[in-house]
Amino acid sequence: MNPEGSIITEGSTKILVPENHSVHGPGKIMGTVFFNEQMSFNRDISVMFLRAMGRDMTVADAMTATGSRAVRIANEVPNCEVTANDISADAIPYIDANIELNGLENCRSSNRNMHGLFADETFDYVDLDPFGSPVPFIQSAIRGCRRKGILAITATDTAPLAGAHAPKCRRRYQSEPIRGFMCHEGGLRILMCTIAKELAKYDRGMKPLLSFYADHYFRTYIQVLEGAENADRTLAQLGYMEYHTDTLERSTSRTYDADHKYGPFWLGQLHDREFLDRMDPTGMASEKRCAKYLDVWRNEIDSEVFVYDMSELSSHIKMSPPKIDDFMDFLSQHGRASKSHVSPTSFKTDIPLDELKSLYREFSPDASRKL
16 A cells, blocks of 8 residues: 655656655655655756766665655666665655556665665665765765765755854864855865765775755765775875965865864865766756756866855955856956856856955956046
8 A cells, every 4th residue: 555645756757755745945854754855956966977877787775765866766767776775664665656656677675774784785876865964874885885886975964064063063074164155165075075084994085976065965976996095095185274264365285284274175076077078967857957057067177275255255355246257257368267066156266366356356346446
């Protein structure tokens, strides 16, 4: 007998979900089986990502709840064998109903503690999307990931990672978060740093393929690299930051000192552009949004000093902000520059700060009134 609920459609997949579920913003636990409609974008990205892999894969969705992500992958990604796992017995009727609803023969339900599952089985792709912090589960997810496999990890504890609850960030992630306009990129890089350190314990390194902040969560997809040398190369990309709000000066260092007191962060790349070029938003539930984010990710430059923000510069220089698209075109004539996905008003550049301030003054709408 099917559980009670309503059927929605995401992409080309039908999903039975509890009648009482989250629709907007950070999800709230309602009843015994969790579902958040807003995370459809997150699930879209998983489908696009796995399609771009272009090969046969075994997939484990470790905390699948209704099975929404797992059945979408099984239904919309060719050549995938999917295990939809959840520790809650109440989730299994929803998972089984959704497998049946979509006529899937390449998806199976699993009612196990994920630590036990990954002690017994390994997969090409492991998806970890817990309610809150992923920290208690990362080691098990790593053990469940095959050689050269993919780890996809979500963190919804954005307040600690972005510095609003700094003591909790220090406890969970052993990192000093950064506040202000860099907080969301900082939170993403703290999550990635944590994963890198956990992988290194097993003589494994990582190559990020896609990492982002959206809505109320951080998400990263990394390819696991085998061997102590890769672990060492990965650890060499961790470091610390200094940031002075009065001057906007910021810099990074691979070692901690009195100035570089924020972090540690992952200071390497967020995305692999060659991989992103293979991702296609066609047919996704949030097709326009997927296409928009893909465009920004593909053009986003890597910068060790993280993001600047138009409001940050305007407040510091006391001049009105120009339109960001026009300013990016102008900056690109003087060095590398791009918009950042973390905010509509944030950008990245390798232009030195003093020159950046001068260019900002020159391009501001108030420039004609400068003394």
